[in-house]
Amino acid sequence: MNKLPLNKDIETKKVLKKSISANRALSLLNGVANIIPNQYVLINSLILKEAKSSSEIENIVTTNDELYKAEIEFEVSRDTKEVQRYKEALLKGYELLQKDRLLLIKHLVEVQSIIVDNNAGIRKQSGTRLKNSKGEVVYTPPQSFNEIMDLLDNLEQYINDDSLEDFDYLIKMAIIHFQFEAIHPFYDGNGRTGRILNVLYLVYKDLLNLPILYISEYIIQNKDKYYELLAKLHQQQSWEEYILFMLEAVEETSKDTIRTIEDIKALMDKQAEIIQEKLPKIYSKELVELLFMNPYTKIEFLEKHLSITRQTASKYLKQLSFIGLLEEQKVGKAKYYINKEFVEVLSR
Ligand SMILES: Nc1ncnc2c1ncn2[C@@H]1O[C@H](COP(=O)(O)OP(=O)(O)OP(=O)(O)O)[C@@H](O)[C@H]1O
Ligand SMILES: [Mg+2]
Numbered sequence: 001m002n003k004l005p006l007n008k009d010i011e012t013k014k015v016l017k018k019s020i021s022a023n024r025a026l027s028l029l030n031g032v033a034n035i036i037p038n039q040y041v042l043i044n045s046l047i048l049k050e051a052k053s054s055s056e057i058e059n060i061v062t063t064n065d066e067l068y069k070a071e072i073e074f075e076v077s078r079d080t081k082e083v084q085r086y087k088e089a090l091l092k093g094y095e096l097l098q099k100d101r102l103l104l105i106k107h108l109v110e111v112q113s114i115i116v117d118n119n120a121g122i123r124k125q126s127g128t129r130l131k132n133s134k135g136e137v138v139y140t141p142p143q144s145f146n147e148i149m150d151l152l153d154n155l156e157q158y159i160n161d162d163s164l165e166d167f168d169y170l171i172k173m174a175i176i177h178f179q180f181e182a183i184h185p186f187y188d189g190n191g192r193t194g195r196i197l198n199v200l201y202l203v204y205k206d207l208l209n210l211p212i213l214y215i216s217e218y219i220i221q222n223k224d225k226y227y228e229l230l231a232k233l234h235q236q237q238s239w240e241e242y243i244l245f246m247l248e249a250v251e252e253t254s255k256d257t258i259r260t261i262e263d264i265k266a267l268m269d270k271q272a273e274i275i276q277e278k279l280p281k282i283y284s285k286e287l288v289e290l291l292f293m294n295p296y297t298k299i300e301f302l303e304k305h306l307s308i309t310r311q312t313a314s315k316y317l318k319q320l321s322f323i324g325l326l327e328e329q330k331v332g333k334a335k336y337y338i339n340k341e342f343v344e345v346l347s348r
Helices: 013-035 039-057 064-071 078-100 105-116 145-160 169-183 190-204 216-221 223-236 239-278 285-291 299-306 310-322 340-347
Strands: 137-139 327-331 334-338
Touching: 013 169, 013 239, 039 064, 039 078, 039 190, 039 216, 039 239, 039 340, 064 078, 064 340, 078 105, 078 190, 105 145, 105 190, 137 223, 145 169, 169 190, 169 223, 169 239, 216 223, 216 239, 223 239, 239 285, 239 340, 285 299, 299 310, 310 327, 310 334
Parallel strands: none
Antiparallel strands: 327 334
């Protein structure tokens, strides 16, 4: 398997043109994220969306309802737990990146161990083959532990040392993603770890301040093409087509995410106004933000984040339900409250 740098002239006119529009969309997204003051609102809601799409590529399927219930610590299915772990893994990767200010292979090993919930780590046994839906082998990744480690070392250098190759960062993100998938260092979870790597790289290179660009939804919608492009790259070095695909993914997703953020902001403003008007005694900026941290909420969240008693928290939620802002639900004895309009925005 080839090492990096590519040392190929892949920045064709078409690629450069597309990279300009993709970069422009991404930078707009980065700016728009600032309209939501509490960063946790955006990170949490967009990560939930991403965790769902990215896991769906691996046929791990949940519903928004299940996922939001998991967030308020209800008993949920195994698949939903796996989707939730994807979210935790992504946040862990982001935390490690901020701590070390480098994007390291050991971070990815930690990310993957959270996704798959085991410590098997880098492949030590040979036998891993990539097969298509008919069960035919489409690609055989490196088999020996030493070769895998050597290639990962090389990838880590490429990610962290910009002097090795001076392509545009979005183009590099695409190259790094392919290289990571081609090394396929783990027994499982390579696709999901590689998709988390994409967003971490954009944050690392300061193209984004927060991890909020997730191309998994685009990838599921174009899954066959994505697999075909990866497979073709091994044989034909068809970089242009693959890079254009990834740039288009960045551009489209940036535009979609901008719309989502604007919708969230508009809804936050609207709900803030309603509370100020109808329940002025309980209004606070923090209360509104809390209603947007999780699509479903419960008494304990209010108690904790607003530092109020259980009784007061319960009263607030009753009043918010009474004016129709939240919808009260019961599972056995436990109650939870749905911010329906927020759920709608997130499901668009
Ligand atoms: N021909 C190929 N060459 C290199 N990588 C490939 C090829 N075909 C698929 N892949 C990558 O392998 C990933 C699947 O690997 P794996 O099952 O380990 O990951 P996963 O996270 O469990 O699954 P998924 O990516 O389906 O969610 C795909 O998402 C894709 O990124
Ligand atoms: Mg898998």
